[in-house]
């Protein structure tokens with residue numbers, strides 16, 4: 140994946156960051172016939188893209204911003220075609236399946252809070268509604284026979300699914316390079332300078348010049364955005380995940396905190412912790428994750444845990460994405476979100492063509508970081 144450093148490269152667009160957002164956008168830009176450079180850090184990098192839970196998830200998203208619910212549903216609807224396009228080009232199956240997913244509840248209070256939350260979400264003005272159901276224990280057991288007696292019920296949506304996001308990352312890197320994109324590892328960007336209608340990008344590995352620039356550097360966007368008249372107020376939020384040995388397939392429907400990968404492992408997740416840039420794994424959190432999972436599916440108690448990890452989500456204050464273009468430096472864009480797997484189909488199929496054409500559509504203005512400049516009413 141490495142290319143030799145060079146000064147004075149000439150590209151239509153430089154994407155800063157080679158995680159899921161950067162790779163997805165670069166793949167979409169290369170498909171739109173742009174000459175693309177991707178500048179990425181080395182292996183020391185923080186990469187949410189290597190430590191996530193791989194859900195392509197719709198239910199529950201968008202309370203407080205109904206446009207985000209619609210945006211998420213749109214990506215979920217486009218995912219099958221996106222996965223097919225990636226596989227047709229690269230031969231890599233990214234393991235997408237949309238069998239419907241569940242959020243299990245371990246008390247009546249949890250179930251009624253879940254039902255209220257989904258009702259409030261769907262009662263918002265301009266909400267793009269989607270199918271979901273609240274299930275009791277018996278109805279939940281029809282979908283997941285392994286549930287324990289403590290599970291009182293669940294919310295279910297047929298739109299939810301999952302994939303193999305590590306394979307997705309590999310496929311996108313393979314695909315973008317097959318389409319001519321150049322990947323520059325060990326090119327941590329220090330400075331971006333608007334220059335002659337384009338941008339000079341100064342990195343640890345040398346200088347690159349491009350007509351447009353896309354900031355897709357995860358938590359690194361916060362530092363880079365002001366260099367091109369943008370703002371990306373994001374912070375890291377740690378999530379820990381517990382992984383078991385591989386077992387024969389039994390869990391057909393992903394649960395928001397438990398899923399079986401296409402390779403057989405059970406993943407249990409995932410915490411939400413404010414821990415700065417600390418990617419340490421803590422026994423307390425891991426055992427809480429595992430014990431709640433075992434209460435949901437007692438069969439998990441018999442499996443060996445083989446791995447745990449922590450990774451950093453890229454979070455905004457309201458939890459919604461930022462897609463923006465610079466007014467003072469035309470041609471500079473920023474993209475960041477905490478659901479880069481779910482939204483990958485939109486990033487490749489909608490955002491990348493807009494950037495290739497030079498401007499984001501006005502209906503994406505709701506996702507501008509300018510929303511953080513407005514004092515909240517009341």
Ligand SMILES: Cc1cc2nc3c(=O)[nH]c(=O)nc-3n(C[C@H](O)[C@H](O)[C@H](O)COP(=O)(O)OP(=O)(O)OC[C@H]3O[C@@H](n4cnc5c(N)ncnc54)[C@H](O)[C@@H]3O)c2cc1C
Nearest residue numbers: 156158160180184187188192194328357359378479480481
């Ligand atoms: C525990 C956990 C569970 C998750 N579960 C899900 C899920 O189930 N479904 C879902 O949709 N999403 C999930 N996510 C979120 C998803 O993983 C992220 O949205 C996505 O990976 C973000 O990708 P990114 O490219 O923005 O950031 P990252 O993966 O962090 O990549 C950023 C890249 O930018 C590079 N970079 C940073 N600074 C610079 C610089 N100055 N110069 C050059 N390169 C730079 C870094 O090296 C890195 O490669 C989860 C995340 C976590 C942590």
